[in-house]
Amino acid sequence: MSTTATRSLVAELLADIAPEAELDSVADGEDLRQALDLDSMDFLNLVVALHERTGVDIPEADYPRLFTLAGMSEYLGTG
């Protein structure tokens, strides 16, 4: 999945989890959890939502690959 597509999908999902998040201010390589003040429960909810929307299985061991938009984009592309 392209980073642009990933970015718009994540923005859509975050509207339910962290509506105050300003995703535009986050660089592709930045850790979303720090940049947007997401706690572990928010991040987990985001991963679950990503799975539901894309159908891609995301085992917990792979979570660190989803800490950045760039990582998500790559993961969802190959997953």
Next chain:
Amino acid sequence: MSDANDVRASSKTDAVIHKQASPACPPNLADYDAVRAGFSWDAARARLDGLPDGGLNIAYEALDRHARGPRAGRTALRWLGLDGSRRALTYAELLSASCRFAHALATLGVQPGERVFVLTGRVVELYVAVLGAFRAGCTVCPLFSAFGPEPIATRMELGDARVLVTTSALYRRKVAGIRERLPGLRHVILTDGKGDEDDCHAWREVVERAPDAYTLVATRPEDIALLHFTSGTTGRPKGALHAHQAVVTHHLTGHYVLDLHDEDVFWCTADPGWVTGMSYGIIAPLTCGVTNVVVEAEFDAATWYGVLEQEQVSVWYTAPTAIRMLMKLGQEALADYDFKHLRFMASVGEPLNPEAVVWGNEAFGMPFHDNWWQTETGGIMIANYAALDVKPGSMGRPLPGIEAAIVARREDGGVDVIAEPDREGELALKKGWPSMMRDYLNEHERYERCFAGDWYLTGDLARQDADGYFWFVGRADDVIKSAGHLIGPFEVESALMEHPAVAEVGVIGIPDPVAGEQVKAFVALKPGHEPSLELNRALLGHARKRLGAAVAPKTIEFRTNLPKTRSGKIMRRLLKARELGLPEGDLSTLESDEQ
């Protein structure tokens, strides 16, 4: 693993985990009953050095007495940065750095007794500042860096903060906007500041250029060292004050409960923004002279297993939320690691479910040792010990020197001790231990209400079995515990009430498989506002911006009306019972029902 402690019984989680008779590393507390019987707090005090003429200072016990002896060159702090960088400070180096910070405070005109707040992630400067402020005779108040501006402002106002140590990013995002509410805040020191600017000092200007000549204010044992805010059901956060002699409990529990031995490498995963990270992520391990590992990164299973292996951690103190996340990953995830140095594991924050204790025993070859304490108790009070059998799900037995009981409150304000085993009641502790809170800041009456005669009443419901083990039952009040952090529903409700569309709010904790509980808000709207997805998101965003992710609700539900008593008090208990499908209980005070 084959050397797992023996579990004897058919049902796994009911089974007692028995300890080996002669483990390779003999526990510090080998004979619980004998030590308990012969215990005196005077003897516990004598384990520390103290200052001439009966003085006592936490920083002296944590640093000076090691830095002036054979441990001077031992690593006190081993810091692992987010970017993969590492720093190690010896006891002698950490002593010098803390002296610089104390000199910096003096140069800025900060007086002993004034309050120094810290609001940072787990960076080295945090540890230096805390220990330096103790040296200067100041009171330290830690703030959790995931707090939003509102909890930060409330606590700094209540605590009359004179100095704040924080980072440039946290200052910009969370403090700059509330600074005008804090006229007493005279100095902000930015740990990563480039130079003095914007009414802020840069660490490199004021601290690094300060002399490292030895300095120490000769505090007395009863001088206040720490201010920890905690949450109650009603009203604003409570500021629990602790004296320098709390260090007697910190040191003793480091020795007896965490079983710290001279050569240990210790890792407490708790953030120093909360009481566990302060007492056991800074003070206790340093007073015991061990190497204290600090990890800047947030939880991630691979990172954590990597730290345990590579840093050769021997004693690990963590929390149920993290343990449950590791469990979800399964035992296979451990296969690539070698934890041969790991000797003892402990857990705190909320009751550790029996499955997690048993999982620890299977996965690591040793159980997690759950223990219990509160901000108000200042240190571990009830624990499972290295030498004692573990009953999974139990908080264990009282620390030597601590008398715990199950009590029932009487109408006249007194309490009756329930001697019969397995009866539920309120957990109470006989007052007088060194780390007991000395007061709630500016709320002495609220403090007095925590006591009945000689007993401190914890607000936790528990029972004690016939073998003397205590078991947590629940909270006596509405306080929410999420990921080990106490959250006061009133603080969350207040933030939502500030939104112009909101008429009334009730906030409760609902069960969460990983975090224990998560925060849920029920909101009734003012006339002219209709429930909608957009408004729900607006309220969620509003709460998160004000409170921060750690405190804000995870879900919001609209109601036309919330259940209230005659006096207009929202009945959170009833909201919770209905949410969870539990019996509604006594409805005699219900005046206006939910719609």
